[in-house]
Amino acid sequence: MNGFSIDEIFIKVTLVAPLSLGFIHIILLGLGKLSSTINKSSWFNALSRMLGYLSLCASVGLLIFSIERVLNFSKPFDKPYVLITLPIDIHIDALSLYFVLIVNAISLAATWNSIHFLSARENNGTSNNVFQHPLFFHGSVNLFHFTMLLVPVVNNLILLWIAIELTTVVSALLVGYQNKRASWEAAWKYIIITSTGVIFALLGTMFLANATSDFITRYEDNLSEFEPKYGQLLNDNSVFESNDPGKVTNVIMNWTFIRDLAVAGGFDDPGAHRFFLLSFLFIVVGYGTKAGFAPMHTWLPDGHGEAPAPISTLLSGVLLKSAFYAILRFFTLANIVIDPQFTSTVLLVIGIISLLIATPLILKPKNLFKRVLAYHSLEHMGIIAFGVGIGGLGYGLNHHLVISNNFGIDIANKNLLLTEIYLGFGGAIAIFGSLFHIMNHALTKALMFLVFGNIIRKYGELDYKGVLRKLPGLGSILILGGLTLVGMPPFSIFLSEFIIVYGGLKEILVTQKIVYSSLMIISIMIFFVSTLLIFIGLIVHLARVVLGKQDKDKKYVSRWLYRFRWKKYRKLGRRRAYVRPRLNFRVKMRKPRKYNENIPLYLLLLFVLLFGFGLLPKLSLLILASTRIVLFGY
Amino acid sequence: MEIFQGLLIFFVLFIENNHILIPLEIFLVLLTLSITIDDDISNIIRNYRIQTILLLSVVFLTAIVKLVSESGGISLGTSIFLLEIFLLPLLLFWSIKYLLQRATLSQNIKWGEGKEKIKKGFPRDWKSFLSLFDFLKLDQQEVFQIQRIWRNSADKSNSQEEANGKVRTNSMRGKNREFLPRVPRDLFIFFAILLLSFIIAFYVFPPDGAHKNEKLEEQIGLAVSLSLHLAGLYNTVTKRDIISQVIGVLIMDHGLYLAVVKIVAVPVPAQYFVIALYAYTFITILILVLMIPQVIRSVKEEDEKQKDKKGQPEIGLDLIANTSPLAEEQD
Numbered sequence: 001m002n003g004f005s006i007d008e009i010f011i012k013v014t015l016v017a018p019l020s021l022g023f024i025h026i027i028l029l030g031l032g033k034l035s036s037t038i039n040k041s042s043w044f045n046a047l048s049r050m051l052g053y054l055s056l057c058a059s060v061g062l063l064i065f066s067i068e069r070v071l072n073f074s075k076p077f078d079k080p081y082v083l084i085t086l087p088i089d090i091h092i093d094a095l096s097l098y099f100v101l102i103v104n105a106i107s108l109a110a111t112w113n114s115i116h117f118l119s120a121r122e123n124n125g126t127s128n129n130v131f132q133h134p135l136f137f138h139g140s141v142n143l144f145h146f147t148m149l150l151v152p153v154v155n156n157l158i159l160l161w162i163a164i165e166l167t168t169v170v171s172a173l174l175v176g177y178q179n180k181r182a183s184w185e186a187a188w189k190y191i192i193i194t195s196t197g198v199i200f201a202l203l204g205t206m207f208l209a210n211a212t213s214d215f216i217t218r219y220e221d222n223l224s225e226f227e228p229k230y231g232q233l234l235n236d237n238s239v240f241e242s243n244d245p246g247k248v249t250n251v252i253m254n255w256t257f258i259r260d261l262a263v264a265g266g267f268d269d270p271g272a273h274r275f276f277l278l279s280f281l282f283i284v285v286g287y288g289t290k291a292g293f294a295p296m297h298t299w300l301p302d303g304h305g306e307a308p309a310p311i312s313t314l315l316s317g318v319l320l321k322s323a324f325y326a327i328l329r330f331f332t333l334a335n336i337v338i339d340p341q342f343t344s345t346v347l348l349v350i351g352i353i354s355l356l357i358a359t360p361l362i363l364k365p366k367n368l369f370k371r372v373l374a375y376h377s378l379e380h381m382g383i384i385a386f387g388v389g390i391g392g393l394g395y396g397l398n399h400h401l402v403i404s405n406n407f408g409i410d411i412a413n414k415n416l417l418l419t420e421i422y423l424g425f426g427g428a429i430a431i432f433g434s435l436f437h438i439m440n441h442a443l444t445k446a447l448m449f450l451v452f453g454n455i456i457r458k459y460g461e462l463d464y465k466g467v468l469r470k471l472p473g474l475g476s477i478l479i480l481g482g483l484t485l486v487g488m489p490p491f492s493i494f495l496s497e498f499i500i501v502y503g504g505l506k507e508i509l510v511t512q513k514i515v516y517s518s519l520m521i522i523s524i525m526i527f528f529v530s531t532l533l534i535f536i537g538l539i540v541h542l543a544r545v546v547l548g549k550q551d552k553d554k555k556y557v558s559r560w561l562y563r564f565r566w567k568k569y570r571k572l573g574r575r576r577a578y579v580r581p582r583l584n585f586r587v588k589m590r591k592p593r594k595y596n597e598n599i600p601l602y603l604l605l606l607f608v609l610l611f612g613f614g615l616l617p618k619l620s621l622l623i624l625a626s627t628r629i630v631l632f633g634y
Numbered sequence: 635m636e637i638f639q640g641l642l643i644f645f646v647l648f649i650e651n652n653h654i655l656i657p658l659e660i661f662l663v664l665l666t667l668s669i670t671i672d673d674d675i676s677n678i679i680r681n682y683r684i685q686t687i688l689l690l691s692v693v694f695l696t697a698i699v700k701l702v703s704e705s706g707g708i709s710l711g712t713s714i715f716l717l718e719i720f721l722l723p724l725l726l727f728w729s730i731k732y733l734l735q736r737a738t739l740s741q742n743i744k745w746g747e748g749k750e751k752i753k754k755g756f757p758r759d760w761k762s763f764l765s766l767f768d769f770l771k772l773d774q775q776e777v778f779q780i781q782r783i784w785r786n787s788a789d790k791s792n793s794q795e796e797a798n799g800k801v802r803t804n805s806m807r808g809k810n811r812e813f814l815p816r817v818p819r820d821l822f823i824f825f826a827i828l829l830l831s832f833i834i835a836f837y838v839f840p841p842d843g844a845h846k847n848e849k850l851e852e853q854i855g856l857a858v859s860l861s862l863h864l865a866g867l868y869n870t871v872t873k874r875d876i877i878s879q880v881i882g883v884l885i886m887d888h889g890l891y892l893a894v895v896k897i898v899a900v901p902v903p904a905q906y907f908v909i910a911l912y913a914y915t916f917i918t919i920l921i922l923v924l925m926i927p928q929v930i931r932s933v934k935e936e937d938e939k940q941k942d943k944k945g946q947p948e949i950g951l952d953l954i955a956n957t958s959p960l961a962e963e964q965d
Contacts, residue, residue: 158906162913169917173924181932188929191921192879196870199886202910203863206898209907213899253903274838
């Protein structure tokens with residue numbers, strides 16, 4: 001197709017579609033505000049609704065395209081682009097594609113729900129505030145979608161930081177969308193904490209930049225010694241400008257170049273080790289704040305609790321994972337250069353601390369349910385870090401056993417990972433489980449926030465007890481989603497947690513260093529105790545929501561309380577056959593049910609159940625390839 | 635051109651041999667200390683603006699020294715890099731006070747006045763063109779109102795603390811627990827931050843006997859930038875009013891700005907970090923312009939609603955919303 005490969009088309013469509021839709025929404029909003037047609041003109045309102053549906057169609061298209069790429073993925077794709085004068089190098093490998101798939105899936109669910117969320121708000125009256133207009137909401141959601149898609153596809157680590165920072169900007173105004181004091185304070189807390197945290201990540205990236213610049217300086221000073229070893233690598237990556245050989249390009253901050261250089265031994269000196277070590281620590285603190293790790297998690301409960309349901313879905317489902325993606329990229333580089341035991345221990349400890357802090361917060365009985373869901377995000381991000389930590393630690397300690405047993409396998413062989421899993425080496429298994437858990441948590445959290453958002457919308461207030469009685473369909477989905485969240489079989493989260501623990505236990509059995517095996521044993525014990533307590537905590541909260549009793553003077557009449565009159569049906573037809581019985585308490589009419597409102601919930605529930613029995617083959621291979629990238633870089 | 639290059643090299647040698655930048659960096663740290671221990675928002679903003687100009691001098695001189703030492707001179711590409719470095723602190727210095735005043739006022743800008751003027755006819759000279767933007771200016775009454783809000787915020791944040799000469803710690807530790815008086819506490823933590831920064835800097839650039847003097851500039855530069863960074867974080871976390879929290883974020887920005895020119899090679903990849911910092915500063919300005927007025931307006935609206943309900947004025951929180959990052963989580 002005019003010389004474009006399918007991968008190039010995929011990149012362009014994936015990035016351009018949500019970006020252009022976002023700008024169209026914002027520009028139209030601006031024009032509407034300038035011409036004062038906002039909320040006054042019916043065609044303007046119709047146009048804004050139509051654009052919402054267009055965003056939904058775009059999300060569907062992007063998801064289908066991502067699935068097609070996953071099914072036909074064969075090798076990584078690299079392409080340099082230039083935006084005005086800024087070079088943007090794109091790199092898509094299995095790990096990137098996996099995250100792109102998750103982002104598109106969750107964004108579709110959120111966009112679908114946004115349409116109903118906004119129409120319900122419209123029924124309650126319109127506001128003249130530009131930040132509360134549906135066009136602003138849809139535009140910001142599209143831009144948010146774009147920034148989260150940018151994170152896994154950029155190669156340059158500085159652009160990665162910029163993309164993550166942009167997600168903060170776009171999402172902060174959405175957190176305050178409800179226009180209440182609590183919402184704006186939550187948005188303020190969110191943007192201040194994540195911005196201050198992410199700036200640590202920039203400092204970490206700077207230390208890495210110093211390490212690579214140091215190498216270039218040593219290369220130029222010792223050309224005769226370094227050129228035979230690294231000259232080809234530098235030429236292949238176009239590190240020096242063709243016009244001016246003394247000038248370096250932006251390629252030196254590309255992840256692929258740093259990885260190749262690290263594997264080739266370019267950072268084998270104490271100075272570089274120090275920079276990588278500090279860089280990794282600052283990165284974990286910086287991006288860890290965005291990923292919601294404890295003790296930097298204080299923005300999580302307010303941000304997720306006060307945001308509208310579709311936004312909470314995006315924040316919890318994909319934003320946290322995008323930040324963790326950045327940590328994974330630096331984890332891979334740091335593992336190659338410095339001791340993988342150190343980097344994995346850091347992640348393991350962070351994961352355990354997050355679990356320990358999440359447990360009492362979830363057990364607190366009087367917490368609002370949405371805040372409880374936010375604390376579950378803290379718990380599950382802790383589990384993900386725990387999985388990568390214990391897997392990386394085990395792999396770092398014990399992978400020599402594979403080599404020393406001489407199975408005739410080349411270390412760089414792509415089948416090494418499969419062989420490790422076949423042989424039962426747990427490090428790789430635990431990391432596989434962790435990556436699988438990322439997807440499971442994203443789907444489950446999306447399900448929970450969306451179903452809870454629908455419940456709140458139907459109730460119209462925060463006193464939402466007795467959901468199973470009043471709204472049996474949504475109540476059932478809430479129960480099933482809650483059981484998934486706490487890791488009950490046969491749901492997907494149980495399977496991923498099982499894989500993580502299985503991998504960890506396998507490594508403990510073969511680890512010979514007492515200190516590390518003790519650390520791993522203690523970690524797994526904490527994991528078991530925390531998950532058990534969290535199970536009890538969520539069951540209590542769920543029981544309160546689905547079975548509790550509401551205040552007597554505010555009750556909603558469910559359809560089960562309507563009486564059906566056969567005679568009236570025969571005479572007048574279906575419309576007049578139902579009658580509301582006389583009740584002693586005040587009732588509030590429910591709004592007409594929209595049948596397509598719950599479709600994303602059913603689909604999410606289906607996948608959450610499906611993945612509890614196993615992965616689809618292509619998806620399994622994708623996660624396997626992603627595990628290999630996390631461990632080796634290739 | 636050769637004379638210019640010669641003068642440049644002489645200037646760079648003068649700066650390097652006499653360690654001109656080190657006292658300037660120390661002064662940056664002292665200004666950060668004064669911002670940390672001060673509560674008066676006007677003083678904080680003034681000290682921040684002085685720090686911005688000082689930072690501008692330090693980063694500009696550092697960039698010139700590095701460019702001449704590493705590249706042998708300044709070309710067109712590197713001039714653009716110098717301009718980028720120069721522009722950001724200058725813009726902050728020029729605009730920050732106005733933006734903070736606007737954010738405090740939290741009233742909508744009167745765009746209508748500008749539209750009315752344009753409808754009368756497009757201006758034909760510079761004075762008329764500039765007068766189109768008069769609606770952006772603050773009048774005397776608004777300035778007095780802002781000064782009063784800033785003074786009240788400083789008083790309120792201290793009233794509970796200084797009533798008994800004791801400090802109420804942050805809410806995570808309990809509201810009635812005594813700790814240290816505020817100023818000594820801030821001084822103690824500031825010097826701890828300084829010590830930690832120097833430890834990290836000496837770890838990253840260990841003193842090497844052969845190249846001791848060359849390393850000194852890098853060590854002190856990194857230590858200063860880390861201390862600005864951490865002190866800014868401390869300000870953001872502990873200050874209760876929104877304006878001081880934003881100043882804390884901007885001080886962190888300063889620390890990073892200094893780190894870019896001190897530890898990263900110029901012009902590449904330092905140029906990309908400068909672009910990243912422009913993006914970060916843009917985000918901070920966006921917070922000021924868009925979010926602070928919304929936060930303050932929502933606080934005032936809620937106070938008025940409660941006042942209507944109860945008939946008594948609640949404590950108007952103005953700038954002190956429950957926005958501290960360490961604030962107790964509300965259920």
